[in-house]
Amino acid sequence: MSVEVNNESGYEVDEAEFSALARHALDALHVHPASELSIVFVDTATMTDLHVRWMDEPGPTDVMSFPMDExxxxxxxxxxxxxxxxxxxxxxxxAVTQAQAAGHSTAEELLLLTTHGILHLLGYDHADPDEEREMFALQRRLLLTFLAGR
Structure with a gap:
């Protein structure tokens, strides 16, 4: 599994941990080991630009997914x-603000958001209640099994 992690945010992250999380999730979801994934950490200005350009929504957001091969x-x-x-x-x-509101660390929030993004890349969504239950249950299971194994 080729997982490329780039940190352009100025915020310190453990790039190896995010790569390991991605490998764990993709293996659990039976994604071919020759597949590729890119994870990029950006600053607020860059995320705001992407959010406006691609979602037509103002301000920054926490995570965005850009699928390629569907x-x-x-x-x-x-x-x-x-x-x-x-x-x-x-x-x-x-993620810092969201982590504080949720009562956990920023690193945990970023791991959660990474898992969320991976699921979006694989076609999961949370537009209706049934989809949301399925996606969030899988997201929780993947993250907990990753955290339990480290």
């Missing part, structure tokens, strides 16, 4: 074909 999760014994999942863009400055 891969979907595989099944046990039947992995996805190899491909490029796309890019996950995270804004640590927004």
């Amino acid at each position: 891969l979907r999760p595989g099944r046990e014994g039947d992995r996805t074909p190899p491909g490029t999942l796309g890019d996950i863009v995270l804004c640590p400055e927004v």
